[in-house]
Amino acid sequence: MINSMDLKLTAVSTDIKRISAGALVLGVAKGTDGPVLVASPFSAKVTESLQGSLAALNITGAADELVRLPATAETKAETLAFAGLGAFEESTLTEEALRRAAGSATRQLAGVPTVLFALPAATVGQAAAIAEGVALGAYQFNNHRSTPAKKLPLGEAVIATAASADKDLPAALKRAAILGRTVRATRDLVNTAPNVLFPESFAQAVKDNAKGLPLKVTVLDDKKLEKDGYGGLIGVGGGSERGPRLVKIEYSPAKATKHLALVGKGITFDTGGISIKPAAGMHLMKNDMAGAATINQAIVAIAELGLPIKVTAWLCMAENMPGGASTRPGDVITMFGGKTVEVLNTDAEGRLVMADGLVAASNEKPDAIIDVATLTGAQVVALGHRTTGVMGDDTLRDAVVAAADLAGETAWAMPLPEELRPSIDSQVADLANIGERMGGMMTAAVFLNEFVGEVDGVKIPWAHMDIAGPAFNEQAPYGYTHKNATGSSVRTLVTLAEQMSAAK
Structure with a gap:
């Protein structure tokens, strides 16, 4: 691939x-x-x-x-x-x-x-x-x-x-x-047709690409995910004949003093599930795995450069299809870690698989967590097709934006307004998977924030990058950016890893 x-x-x-x-x-x-x-x-x-x-x-x-x-x-x-x-x-x-x-x-x-x-x-x-x-x-x-x-x-x-x-x-x-x-x-992966790239084949491509590099790749298949309680991945992937996967990639150089965790959305095709999308433009939903492709290649670059920082990448892969075993609107699923979520819209699936990944990443107590996802259409409405929205811990968020600027990519810091949190309350579960429609990019980040863990009572620094617009260029090519997949944010993550590894 x-x-x-x-x-x-x-x-x-x-x-x-x-x-x-x-x-x-x-x-x-x-x-x-x-x-x-x-x-x-x-x-x-x-x-x-x-x-x-x-x-x-x-x-x-x-x-x-x-x-x-x-x-x-x-x-x-x-x-x-x-x-x-x-x-x-x-x-x-x-x-x-x-x-x-x-x-x-x-x-x-x-x-x-x-x-x-x-x-x-x-x-x-x-x-x-x-x-x-x-x-x-x-x-x-x-x-x-x-x-x-x-x-x-x-x-x-x-x-x-x-x-x-x-x-x-x-x-x-x-x-x-x-x-x-x-x-x-990254562009190759995102441009690949969804009948060729699906969770199992995507996971195999990651393993093949890691050969010869100081990377350890572990693949959790659908049976293992169900056994271990990854309710988000199982719930989203349940309607497809192609089961979900969680791929963990580890880079652990001997001299590393810091640990960065990366979590990527890997929805290899998104029909919207039971809350099905309109037919027009649905073919572009093959790009909904761009976040996972981005962090996959970021850790490959970090390993090739030999940066003295430990990095763990979690690629959350599923195919969101309508089927007899699909999650229905109104279902309550139990996420990895035990929180329950009422699914009000099955097309808000990315945050469900990402929640599982964030909990898994948090359990290892890294120094920082960054997640990357083509998460919301609201990102494009707010910031257009070329600017990544970055939310989360203020210090880490601003460091991501600064790294993007240095790398030559465009990102913008966005808040996590406290008034949005009540909108994802559920009447029957811990949380609902959708909330306030206005400011939907930030509402999705508020949901993800609920799954970021703590170390000694202090929340792990976390930043969320919504690349819904920047990941795919539907317009004419420009500069070094071709039509279709762009490979957005790989350079930002590598730059940030360089800065973290150099900081005292």
Whole structure:
């Protein structure tokens, strides 16, 4: 299921005259007085000539713009590709702008086997951002096609940088390659058809992907889940012929001083159950396992990077189908840990499987718990398609948002209003699985909060990431983001793990 091609990333000095490539990518900024060629590797004469031609060729420097021209005599590249960097002053060029420009160019240059990037890269950070953008942009999903694509993704990228001799650059390029590979793997999982990826096959894909890595994978099948009282997973998965699974992935390096638990929603297809969804758009519900795919690949990246932090991932997998054994509206189920929940709507199923996972994670008394889920349509209403909503313990919540900002992903801190808690009271059970409709993203988080455990009477720091919008792009591709699965939040979690492991 994970079938993304490998990508070779290397760095060279800015003297690129003798380097052969299918295309040479140059950066163009959208200046106040017109387009500006930035960090040209050419002589002053050639640079001046190119600069004078930009406007006449309708090159504006706008983000996602890519214009190809025949190459000049000063390069062995076959073509020149002018990539838009967007509007900025040169001193304020961000790494994310470079990441997006490199990713956009890579995405649009599919079919070119080798590309040389001469975007602004004076520092290791800038070179790494370009490499990461390339690694994110070089993607294609062909797993279900009978014939291979005519234009394959970029296979080799060479980055021209003034920091080519810096001792920190090799590690930065390795990190970029790992992040790109794990994001692409996340996309592969989410893009896979639901008749191919279901709880059992998803669990097997996780096991296969962990081979050769310092990861321990344990799979709890439906019989074990029922025996041990995982009522959320059993209740949600009961209507499907394909039973639920709980997959535990452990990374335990010897020098770890902190323990981070990750919990991911893995609904491999969501019909809504008895509270069935409308037919229009239901095919997109194959992406309801994006949270589990995200934390799976985050822990893979953390292991590959060798970060000195213990991480345990809990992937809560089920297929939500109507059937003779489906949970009905009005049923009361007993969750793992003993709390009871009245199910008022079987389409609010994600929080039920996540509750089981949160209790299991809490029982190990980690230093922090983060859950990731395509949980609510209300997230999209509140924050749109590109911004993750983050709720929970204020300190950890804000750390997640800061990590997202550093990683180049968009997240926004949201509250857990105390007035929403009474709305999930039940007349017959401990809780109801739905409550106040307005602010539904926060209501769902208030429900999850009830299943986060304590250590010595103090609640474990917990943050909830609702990626319902950011996990899947139904619109046109942009930057390094392709259409369909995005791989959102893998980089945020890895960045946060790096910060936690580095903190004293």
